[in-house]
Amino acid sequence: MSDWTDIGALSAIPERGARLVKTAMGCVAVFRTVDDEIFAIDDACPHKGGPLSEGIVHGRSVTCPLHNMVLRLDTGLAQGADEGSVATYPVRVEAGRILLDTERLRRGRVA
Amino acid sequence: MTRNLIVIGAGMASGRVLEHLFETQPGAWNVTLFNAEPRGNYNRLMLSPVLSGDKTYAEIVTHDAAWYEERGVTCRFGEKVARIDRGAKIVVAPDGTELPYDKVVIATGSNPFMIPLPGHDLDGVIPYRDLEDTERMMGLGSAPGARAVVIGGGLLGLEAAAGMAARGIDVTVVHIMGHLMERQLDEAAGYLLKKALEDKGITVLTGTNSKQILGEGGKVRALELDDGTELPCDLLCMAVGIRPNVALAKDAGLAVAKGIHVDDQMLTSDADILALGECVEHQGAIFGLVAPLYDQAKVAAETLGGTQAAFVPKEVATKLKVTGCDLFSAGDFAEGDGRDDIVFRDPSRGIYKRLVLEGERLIGAVMYGDTGDGAWFHGLIKDRTDVTEMRDTLIFGPAFQGGAQSDPLAAVAALPADAEICGCNGICKSAIQTAIKGGAATLSDVRAQTKASASCGTCTGLVEQVMALTLGDGFEVQTVKPMCPCTPLTHMDVRRLIKAKALKSMAAVMQECGWTTLCGCASCRPALNYYLLCDWPGEYQDDDQSRFVNERMHSNIQKDGTYSVVPRMWGGITTADELRAIADAADKYKVQTVKVTGGQRIDLLGVKKQDLPDIWADLNAAGMVSGQAYAKGLRTVKTCVGTDHCRFGTQDSTGLGIRMEKALWGSWTPAKVKMAVSGCPRNCAESTCKDVGVICVDSGYILHIGGAAGLHIKGTEVMCTVKTEDEVLEYTAAVVQLYREEAAYLERMYKWMDNVGLDHIIERVVTDADSRKALADRFYYAQRFMQQDPWAERTKPEYRELYAPLADLTLEAAE
Numbered sequence: 001m002s003d004w005t006d007i008g009a010l011s012a013i014p015e016r017g018a019r020l021v022k023t024a025m026g027c028v029a030v031f032r033t034v035d036d037e038i039f040a041i042d043d044a045c046p047h048k049g050g051p052l053s054e055g056i057v058h059g060r061s062v063t064c065p066l067h068n069m070v071l072r073l074d075t076g077l078a079q080g081a082d083e084g085s086v087a088t089y090p091v092r093v094e095a096g097r098i099l100l101d102t103e104r105l106r107r108g109r110v111a
Numbered sequence: 112m113t114r115n116l117i118v119i120g121a122g123m124a125s126g127r128v129l130e131h132l133f134e135t136q137p138g139a140w141n142v143t144l145f146n147a148e149p150r151g152n153y154n155r156l157m158l159s160p161v162l163s164g165d166k167t168y169a170e171i172v173t174h175d176a177a178w179y180e181e182r183g184v185t186c187r188f189g190e191k192v193a194r195i196d197r198g199a200k201i202v203v204a205p206d207g208t209e210l211p212y213d214k215v216v217i218a219t220g221s222n223p224f225m226i227p228l229p230g231h232d233l234d235g236v237i238p239y240r241d242l243e244d245t246e247r248m249m250g251l252g253s254a255p256g257a258r259a260v261v262i263g264g265g266l267l268g269l270e271a272a273a274g275m276a277a278r279g280i281d282v283t284v285v286h287i288m289g290h291l292m293e294r295q296l297d298e299a300a301g302y303l304l305k306k307a308l309e310d311k312g313i314t315v316l317t318g319t320n321s322k323q324i325l326g327e328g329g330k331v332r333a334l335e336l337d338d339g340t341e342l343p344c345d346l347l348c349m350a351v352g353i354r355p356n357v358a359l360a361k362d363a364g365l366a367v368a369k370g371i372h373v374d375d376q377m378l379t380s381d382a383d384i385l386a387l388g389e390c391v392e393h394q395g396a397i398f399g400l401v402a403p404l405y406d407q408a409k410v411a412a413e414t415l416g417g418t419q420a421a422f423v424p425k426e427v428a429t430k431l432k433v434t435g436c437d438l439f440s441a442g443d444f445a446e447g448d449g450r451d452d453i454v455f456r457d458p459s460r461g462i463y464k465r466l467v468l469e470g471e472r473l474i475g476a477v478m479y480g481d482t483g484d485g486a487w488f489h490g491l492i493k494d495r496t497d498v499t500e501m502r503d504t505l506i507f508g509p510a511f512q513g514g515a516q517s518d519p520l521a522a523v524a525a526l527p528a529d530a531e532i533c534g535c536n537g538i539c540k541s542a543i544q545t546a547i548k549g550g551a552a553t554l555s556d557v558r559a560q561t562k563a564s565a566s567c568g569t570c571t572g573l574v575e576q577v578m579a580l581t582l583g584d585g586f587e588v589q590t591v592k593p594m595c596p597c598t599p600l601t602h603m604d605v606r607r608l609i610k611a612k613a614l615k616s617m618a619a620v621m622q623e624c625g626w627t628t629l630c631g632c633a634s635c636r637p638a639l640n641y642y643l644l645c646d647w648p649g650e651y652q653d654d655d656q657s658r659f660v661n662e663r664m665h666s667n668i669q670k671d672g673t674y675s676v677v678p679r680m681w682g683g684i685t686t687a688d689e690l691r692a693i694a695d696a697a698d699k700y701k702v703q704t705v706k707v708t709g710g711q712r713i714d715l716l717g718v719k720k721q722d723l724p725d726i727w728a729d730l731n732a733a734g735m736v737s738g739q740a741y742a743k744g745l746r747t748v749k750t751c752v753g754t755d756h757c758r759f760g761t762q763d764s765t766g767l768g769i770r771m772e773k774a775l776w777g778s779w780t781p782a783k784v785k786m787a788v789s790g791c792p793r794n795c796a797e798s799t800c801k802d803v804g805v806i807c808v809d810s811g812y813i814l815h816i817g818g819a820a821g822l823h824i825k826g827t828e829v830m831c832t833v834k835t836e837d838e839v840l841e842y843t844a845a846v847v848q849l850y851r852e853e854a855a856y857l858e859r860m861y862k863w864m865d866n867v868g869l870d871h872i873i874e875r876v877v878t879d880a881d882s883r884k885a886l887a888d889r890f891y892y893a894q895r896f897m898q899q900d901p902w903a904e905r906t907k908p909e910y911r912e913l914y915a916p917l918a919d920l921t922l923e924a925a926e
Contacts, residue, residue: 063633
């Protein structure tokens, strides 16, 4: 079952930027692309845990600020020769507000 | 039996309803048509050609007096319906007469939205909605030197601007968003549109906020912008959007949200009242384009006739022509998962095409300049065609589908001898072949002999293919290293084009240089941001999102995601008070490590992101600013104590170092720049391994450049010797500026020196005094925009929130 949670306004995230959402399961990075698309993925790079929310956003990808691993925002998969992936979370925009499906993120609380 | 139908509003939607009605149900209705405007149905879409003078009002009337008369329509134009009494089933006219009805059609359209700026009620502030507004703008054209301002860079605003410009009016468009028509176009297409409008003499200000409208004697005089600029004008047209006109329906107690609520049959919450057009809301959507309105009209007519029909919203494409610029946008080019872009740009012809794919389907398209294939793409979107098979050539349109040649050499071979290869210099295929047969064996030979690909360079690939064809195996494609995978151009090509073509935004560079990606990559964006910042000081807006994390955060990121904070210590000099403030900050923010750096300052390591604005504010309060230890810019000027204390010192090396640091801090450079001033040749400040090093001697100052002690160890070269401190500052500013203007991004000064040669630098900075002076002037001009402490800026409230999480769901979980 989905659990859509309002996490803030679309305008609170810079275009081609990201903001963090703290959760019981760790930090989730919420990205806004040049086309105002929104994506949510785990903030930790699969390479050495770099904060992906601080990377440069280009197209539907982000480049990790620590060692330049490139990850797709929509699939969470590493690009090019690199291997690895991060979890992605359903997120959508309604009337200028960002809704994150926190179903998987709250599981820690229930368990 | 004839029944009474009252139609309220004579716009494009109701005109179409009447047509269907008299065609399919002749004699069934006794129609009364109200219109608040003092005229009948006309084609509102054609107001723009009327404004520009291409058409007259008479030509855009869709239904004239004879048409209404033939069909027995009672016209009540210039009369605004007072109210609908649903209980009594009557419509009340403004003069109080009561008209009984069987059915009512509400087609009240929309109202222009007027921003409630101070002064919006002045005479001369108008929307762009009806013939009166149009005539007002046309009237201005006869006054010599007339000026107009249009607020709103959407379709309507631009049509108003273009129409007035065509009548010789001096027009400025003010648009709040970063690019024009942001709902239909992406940034690249918006850029091309802006350029085309500017070519027509229209001034376009994007990303610009209005503050108030200034008047004189009750009449508009000027628009004042947020930054205080005044744009004088005789007329101000506000075209910022429309709102469904729901007043009458709301007053009658019908269900109304954004618009008047209608179901699939165009019935409102009252089964005897229908509504359609821009005033309605259907399944949460409101309507502004004409195609769905016509569909609604058909359904409304059938509902009135008692036939079952349902309105189904369709995928709508916008094909627009704004002042002769061809635009097309269709489908969805935003929001959603798993999408890919195909981008095609032809800079010399000003063409931009972008397709958005989701899985095996095309879901959106934006085109500028060449929209010939728009209908075909729109069809693919509507029909949800599987495009997997044609994906590789999809962007070239239908002409390219089915048995297209995939070998690029074959395509070049098929070109006729007089086909133009290089558009900049007008060089055709045969001219290149002649040069090759005459002995030109490399790309630079061909460039030297024919000038082909020697200007903008976008045809380089084509020239190489002609060479490969002509020379056969004897030709090897030269390996010039492109800037990044987004472009075949090198860093130097791009820098040259930015200057030559006066490209002042990232969108401009990407379009004019034929970028193959939508918004670049992590490699080219920081480089472009630097080049634009360097070449257009005061004009180009620094783009935070195109900077590496350290420069965006103004701190160095550490491997655990915390940051290090380094306050500036001018020339390595500090005071007991500063040290106390640093110690207090270290305690307060639980700094993990306090370290003395190689650049003679103190590094506070392990500060959490959310604490950054606070620690900066504390250090600011103690008089310290950012040391920019993270910047591709001036880092430190290291000094020794010089004549102040040292028995060997020959000059005031500390004082000079401080002067240099104060003059040069804040500047952005291709890579980091470190400097040092040593008070004597013993060189305690290690000047001979810095980008710029000064060694003081009795007779003056020896200036060294091009040293480094990092990945590579490089001793400096001597540039020259000067006599005074003022000269040291002028020469240093000049050499740094030359480096700023000529080097590739991330290229340290020594690498640049290897590439251009020390002689070139000496010629520009030492031998040629005019050149030196001009370089130093350009450097100090740029510094006027750069010397602002980034910490002070980022402790302001509007920045602070960016350092905090967007949301904290752990708090909730803990409950």
